Amino acid sequence: MARLAKLRRVGRGEPLGAAWRVVWLVLYWPVSLFAKVSYRNLDLVPQTGPAILVANHISHVDPFYVAKMVLDAGRVPRILAKESIFAVPLVGTAMRAMGHIPVRRNTVDAALALAPAVQALKDGKIIVLHPEGTVTRDPDGWPMSGRTGAARLALLAPDVPVVPVAQWGIQNSIDLYGKRIKLFPRPQHLLAVGKPIDLSEFREGKLTARTLHAVTDVIVRTLRDEVAEVRGIPAPSGELYRWRRRDAKGAGDAG
Numbered sequence: 001m002a003r004l005a006k007l008r009r010v011g012r013g014e015p016l017g018a019a020w021r022v023v024w025l026v027l028y029w030p031v032s033l034f035a036k037v038s039y040r041n042l043d044l045v046p047q048t049g050p051a052i053l054v055a056n057h058i059s060h061v062d063p064f065y066v067a068k069m070v071l072d073a074g075r076v077p078r079i080l081a082k083e084s085i086f087a088v089p090l091v092g093t094a095m096r097a098m099g100h101i102p103v104r105r106n107t108v109d110a111a112l113a114l115a116p117a118v119q120a121l122k123d124g125k126i127i128v129l130h131p132e133g134t135v136t137r138d139p140d141g142w143p144m145s146g147r148t149g150a151a152r153l154a155l156l157a158p159d160v161p162v163v164p165v166a167q168w169g170i171q172n173s174i175d176l177y178g179k180r181i182k183l184f185p186r187p188q189h190l191l192a193v194g195k196p197i198d199l200s201e202f203r204e205g206k207l208t209a210r211t212l213h214a215v216t217d218v219i220v221r222t223l224r225d226e227v228a229e230v231r232g233i234p235a236p237s238g239e240l241y242r243w244r245r246r247d248a249k250g251a252g253d254a255g
Helices: 017-034 062-072 091-097 115-122 149-156 209-231
Strands: 036-040 051-055 077-082 101-103 126-129 162-168 188-193
Touching: 017 062, 017 091, 036 062, 051 062, 051 149, 051 209, 062 077, 062 126, 062 162, 062 188, 077 115, 101 115, 115 126, 115 149, 126 149, 149 209, 162 209, 188 209
Parallel strands: 036 188, 051 126, 051 162, 077 101, 077 126
Antiparallel strands: 162 188
């Protein structure tokens, strides 16, 4: 049964720090009031130590709700985000102050690009990222084929649990691709935390392109199964939906 059961209590949980306290005052309550949020298995978010949280991406605003969930679980999220966001005046300064980490896509040395994230994990932090790299373009809202960043980070930090987070609901009210913003009635949004993904078969292998794509496939398919449980319908079978940026009007292919 889904319910809102916050684990953060006064005097408990990972300290927020000054920047996150400002965010708590300015954004936490508006985000909370906009949608009726509920959680499943919030206690599966590790209470101490590092973790990689991977979430499906269904709306441009759902990162706010994943961050809220992590805060309510008593931890502080460090989000991997496109480097271009950090170049925005004030926004970039705030992002860095909160400990978020810029990702340099298409860099020659991908491992170097993820070095700050690996260090954050060594420091016992929680990293949050969307393996798809963008809001899903799957026609039915399922997780689509992903980028290899989550897989690479998981293999660079092999002892860190990779925890899936399935979410559903807010996309029915805010869908910028579909040019839909519906503020009333108050939307419902459910986030469900799953058990760590078993990636043990990949731990000892070489970090090759084939391995990265295989790990990515396992991560996204696990997310798809978790989303199916949240939606209460069977997960689709077959290949993951693939979207290519160069396709006209955001069209993709199912191959």
